[in-house]
Amino acid sequence: MANQNANMVGHFSIMHIKDIAMLINKPGYIKNNLLLLGDKSVCMYLLKGDEYLLIGGGMSYIIPTIEAQFDEFKIDRSKIMGLLVLHSHFDHAGAVSYFSKAYPKMEIFGSKGVEKIFGMEKAVKITARLDT
Numbered sequence: 001m002a003n004q005n006a007n008m009v010g011h012f013s014i015m016h017i018k019d020i021a022m023l024i025n026k027p028g029y030i031k032n033n034l035l036l037l038g039d040k041s042v043c044m045y046l047l048k049g050d051e052y053l054l055i056g057g058g059m060s061y062i063i064p065t066i067e068a069q070f071d072e073f074k075i076d077r078s079k080i081m082g083l084l085v086l087h088s089h090f091d092h093a094g095a096v097s098y099f100s101k102a103y104p105k106m107e108i109f110g111s112k113g114v115e116k117i118f119g120m121e122k123a124v125k126i127t128a129r130l131d132t
Helices: 060-072 096-102 112-118 121-130
Strands: 007-009 012-014 028-031 034-038 043-048 052-055 080-084 107-109
Touching: 034 060, 060 096, 080 096, 096 107
Parallel strands: 052 080, 080 107
Antiparallel strands: 007 012, 028 034, 034 043, 043 052
């Protein structure tokens, strides 16, 4: 039976946020290999395997929080090999510069669109300005 609060789009049911059973509102493990980092406003994820992948580029103000959470959750920083930038908006890419410098072995992954934006000096400057 379909939820009365859901809208149908094609074959997909779009749930209203209040109807989602598991809302995550504090950093920590979601599953044994998936960790939510950050705060309620800006979050990133860490996917753990033989190597680790950070997901999301965050904002620069969240960096001290993320670094403290690496310590809190005993994250082996030497295993963090990549950062996946989901899109190039300033609130999802502001911390990329920091992570690429602080973790020189870290590869930055993103779509061709992200690569294009990151390759534009003006766009990078605007992102940095909006991130402050």
